[in-house]
Amino acid sequence: MRTNFDFDPLWRSTIGFDRLADLVDSAMHATDDNYPPYDIERSGEDRYRISLxxxxxxxxxxxxTAGQNTLVIEGRKPDGNTRDYLYHGIAARPFRRVFNLADYVQVKQASFRDGLLVIELVREVxxxxxxxxxxxGTGQPSQIEQKKAA
Known part of the structure; x- marks a missing residue:
């Protein structure tokens, strides 16, 4: 189901939210690729955690890679797998996952343990x-003198 949004009422009363339309548009066109699985959780008022x-x-x-309002996580296994699998159920295909971040959200740290990548984020305004x-002020406004041009 495709829905078109009319942002004109939003633009009448907001300034600087041009990126909002781009975010909504990219979310509408996003693929439904769920690999790798991930969680996003709030761990405090201005703290977040992404786990892949x-x-x-x-x-x-x-x-x-942390960029301007984006976080990109990419993974690629090196070629050279010489194993002879009878059944190969653990996916290890290349991936690229992009997260859009709000203003002032910074990556604080990333850790990888037991097959789980955990990225800590903090919003620091x-x-x-x-x-x-x-x-x-309650005093008289100061008068501005204007001089005639010579």
Whole structure:
């Protein structure tokens, strides 16, 4: 089922949310590839954890790239598998998983143990971006002098 969204009402009352339309559009066109399986959990008010089940991969087979509002996790097993499998049920195919991150979400650490890749994320809003109360002065407004051009 394909649905078209009209973002005009949103654009009338918001500024700087241009990326929102792109995120919704990419989510609508995303493939349903569920490999590798993963969990996203909130571990605190501004803390998140992504866990990927990567059985058959080693730490050297995985690459993690944090960019501007994106986190890309890629995995590729080296060629040269000379085993003669009777049954091969552990998937080890190449993958690329992209996560879109909100503003100010940073990757703090990544660990790989027992076939599970765990990535810790934290949202750290700079002090200058946090809401602040603006004082309203009660004195007379200062007059601005204008000089005539020579």
């Amino acid at each position: 089940a990567l059985a058959g991969f080693g730490a050297d087979d995985i690459g993690i 700079p002090e200058a971006m946090k809401p602040r109360r603006i004082a309203i």
